[in-house]
Each structure stands twice: as C-alpha cells, then as structure tokens.
Amino acid sequence: MPIRSAHIRESFGDRVFLVSVYLLLTIVLLVILYPLVFVVSSSFSSPLAVSSSRVWLWPVDFSLRGYQVAFSNPQIVTGYANSLYYTVFGTLISVVFTVLVAYSLSRRLLWGRGAIMFFIVFTMLFSGGLIPTYLVVKNLGMLDTRWALLIPQAVAPFQVIIARTFFMVTIPDELAEAAALDGCSDLKFLWNVVIPLSKPIIAVLVLMYAIFQWNAYFDALMYLKSDALQPLQLVLRGILILNTFASGTMDPEVMAQRRLFRPVAVYPFVGTLCLRGRSRFPAPVRLSDYERRGRILPGLAH
C-alpha cells in the first residue's frame, strides 16, 4: 500500500495558523511596497500634483519634467560620473586586495596565519576612531583627492572572513599540493585554478563592495572639498536634505514646492541602478557555514 504522507490532512489549528501567516506576510508586503510605489509614482507625476498632495498611489498628470530637470542639473551629472568612477575603481581595488589576502590566509600550511587573521579581525572589534583616521588620510596628502574614497575603506575584515571561508571550503589543500608537485607556483595556482573556481565568491564581493561604494556619503563629506569630486550621494544630500532645513525653520512648505520635483526625479533611477543585481544576489553571509565550523571569527579561536 503506497504511503500517502503528502495527503495527511492539516488540522484546523494548522490551517488557521497558515492563513494568519499568509495574512501577516501580505500586510508586510504592502507596507514595504507602498513607499516604493509612492516615490516612483511621484517622480512621474507633474510637480504641481506632487506639491498639492494629489499623488497617493498612481502617477497624476503623467510628466517627465522631474527627470528633465534632474538630468539637466550639471551637479547631478558630475555626481553620477564621479560615483561611477569611485564604484568601479574602488570595487576593483577592494576585490583584488580581499581575494589575495583571503586566499593566502586560507592555506593551512601558511605559518602564522592564525596571528595574521587575528591582526585583521581585531580591527572589527576596536578602532582608533574618526579623528585619528582622518589625520592619517590628511598626513598622506589624500584629502580632497579621489584616493580618499578609494583607499581608506578598501578592505573590510568581514569580507576577508567570508572569502577565506569560501576558499577553505572549496579549494582543498590536496589540490594545491598536487599542483605544487607538478611544479606549479602558488601564484600560478591562484590565477589558473583558484580564481576560475571562485566566481561565486568574487561576484558576492563585487556586489557588496560596489553597493557600499555607491551608497557611501560620509567619507566624501569628511575628505572632499571640491565640487568636481563629489559623489552622487553628497550631491543628493545637498539637494534633498540640506535645503529642507537650511533656514532653520520647520516650515518646508514653500521650499518644498520649489524643490519637490527635483528629489522625486532622482530616486527611482538610483533605486533601479542598485536593484539590478538583486535577483541574482546570493545569501550574503552564509552564517550557517561558520556555525557548522564552530566559531565565526576564526582568527580569534585559540
């Protein structure tokens, strides 16, 4: 007699429970979706409809005026160009540095790798602080240069841990030993064997670093003065946030009417740009991998 386990009838309690789960998730879905839809709709509505609050779900008096104004603003255009520059080159530097150090530290026969790992991980737990870091950047002559956004945040300890764990799991030491016996140097092995096998982790690193670079504004605020170097986020901050409170009064109505069409025009573009990679985004940190291995911060394990 066939076992029909799939057809065990759910109890009444279970069905009530399941319905409430679906209900809850639907509410969550709507709550998260609504602001997104609202902002996109606002950007396609006429400025007048937005400032008189006639938009609440769908675009009213469809108009591309916001986009026209945004993209004829030279600040926004340079902002986009700069952000693209920082994202491309910053990500490149970060990923190369991270992959190199993470692979090196993934090899079990490397003497002192525990200490080196601790050296890296410790910076997650303690930092010198804002001002001392600023002084380093200043003393290196990086202030107000593009380097200030590319180098001071180049390597994230957490990313090193993730990449190192990936290498330890996917590249067995025996493979490296076999290659070494055949006269393959460590560098050659890295380039010809490890990198081709590590596309998933490189994709994750690229995505994490790129999103970080694209969204960052605080380093630019600290280190950059020239308008020509400002990334998009700082330009947006100037247009969207500072103006609202510039006069110190909390009556943004007048200003908002003048300004509102600009902000709404820029949102969705930024959004879609960042969302493009989303659907293929793998679980960022498979903590479960670490958990199976015991402790999450390997350098600190004794």
Place this chain on the structure above:
Amino acid sequence: MIESETHASAALSQSSAHPQPAARQRTSQSYLALRSLRRHWQLYLIALPALLYFIVFRYIPMANAVIAFKDYNVVKGIWGSPWAGLKHFELFFNNPVFWTLLKNTLSLSLYALVVGFPLPILLAVCLNEVRDGLFKRLVQSVTYAPYFISMVVMVSMIMLLLSARLGVVNQGLGALGFNTINFLGDPSLFSSVYVWSGVWQTSGYAAIVYLAALSGIDPALYEAAKVDGASRLDKIRHVDLPGIMPVAVIILILNVGNLLSVGFEKVYLLQNPLNQGASEIIATYVYKMGLLNANYSFATAVGLFNSVINLILLVLVNAFARRVSDVSLW
C-alpha cells in the same frame, strides 16, 4: 589605545602558548616559519597589500589615538604635542552634554536592538512556512529591496513621506480625522522614526541569513516531528527556533558589540534643529567637535571612550554567550 595594545598582545601570546616546552617550541617554530617563508613567499607577498592597508588605515589610527591624552597641535604633530593627561576625558565626563549623549545613544541602540533583532527572525520563520512559489518569491524580493536604497535617498524618502504638512502619512491621518503629527520635528518621536524606518529598510535583508540557516536544517527533523503529530507551531518552536539559535546568538553578540556605535550616517542626516535634543549621539558629536570645530584631541577622547565601551560590551556578551549557549564569536 593602551587598552587595545595590551589586549591584542595578551590574546596573541595566549594563542601562541602551547603545552610544549618553550625551548623546543621556539626552534621548531622558527624552523617552520623559515620553511613556510621559503616555500610560500608568494603567498606572503600577495597578503602584503591588504596587510599594509590594515597597518596604515586601521592600526596607525589606533596609535594616533594617543592625541586623546595630549593637546594636539597641528604644527607640532601627533608625537610632538604636549601631554595633557586625562584632561579631555574629564572635560567630557563633566560636560552636561555627556549624559544626554549617553542617554540618546543607548536608548536609540537599545530600541533598535529590541525591535530590530526579533523581527527578521519572525519574517524568516513566516517565509519558511509558505509554500515555494510566486508569493514567496515576491515577498522575499520586495522585503529586501529597500536594503539597496542609499542612506541619503532613504532619509529623503522618510522626509517626503512623513513631512508635517505634505507627507502622505499625515495626509492619510488628516483624511481619517486625526491630528497631524510632526514626525521629524518632535524629539520624542525621533527614536521611533529612526528605528522603524530601519526595520522597514533592513528586515528583509537580515532575514536572508536566517532563511539560509533554516534551509540548512535536516529535513529528517521535520519528518520526525510530523510523525509525532506536531502542529506547525510546534515545529517552529522545537525545530526551527533551535535550528537558527546559533546564528541568532552570533548576530545578537555583534549587535550588542556595536551598541554605542549607532549608525552615524542616518542619524546625522535625520538631525534638524528641532529634534536635536534626542538626535545628538556620541558619533555625531565626535564629528562636530572634531572636524567642524577642529577640536581634535577632545573629539578623539570621546571617540576612544566609545570604542572602549564597545569592546568591553562585546567581550562581556561573548563570554556570557559562551557560558550559556556554547555559541560565541571566539
């Protein structure tokens, strides 16, 4: 600074201390080191760029933090400036703003922790109950989409939606006959705006980690539970939750370790003259004192206080977690 160094060296010496006799260990260790260096110099070489980065941008700042104990003078430089002892710390602790900063920082981060920690777990467990299909994928994609919105855009969205007169939320409240609420100008509402917008933005993303942990649970456990007649709720309580507990503990530890470093970026953007009483936190104060007022030594002292408290909290919570749950960071 001093704390950090002693801490680091203590932990290092501990990790290299082996039960072997010291003399034998030294020879074998140096032999191993030399052999490893000779055979794998290329591996050391490729680690070098990142290590240099950590020295220059993470460890030299730790050394630079001595200016907290000096009267930093741009001309004399970090090491040439005269010592000031604990003057800057005393100035900070005796400043009436100290208690406000501490209260704001702690209440903001505790609020964020209490609300922001369990909700992603709830979301993940709920999603895990739903059958694979369009609905599940839709909920998952939509809930983690906001994570990719940059902080600047996020804050301007908050302002757009919650603005006192034009905001759609207040329009809605008005239409339903309620009084409008000045979300961004009322100091008592600042923490709620901060925390709940954070929940809106990051819960979906944070849930991914738990979903990954849930997918790693052995299906045999569910089958066994089914055979034993467990209801869905029983399965959540006795299979799901224990299954994600290790991950949850680790995330909790990391969150507690960051208790005093509330997201500067967002708070700074949300600040305005009206909510300043509730929105001034240690991180924004350091920025204003240090970079805007060029009060380097004082700001470094405040920042150092922050880092040391964070480190102490992290060590305590980690020790506690290890004792209670056998899961810990190290």
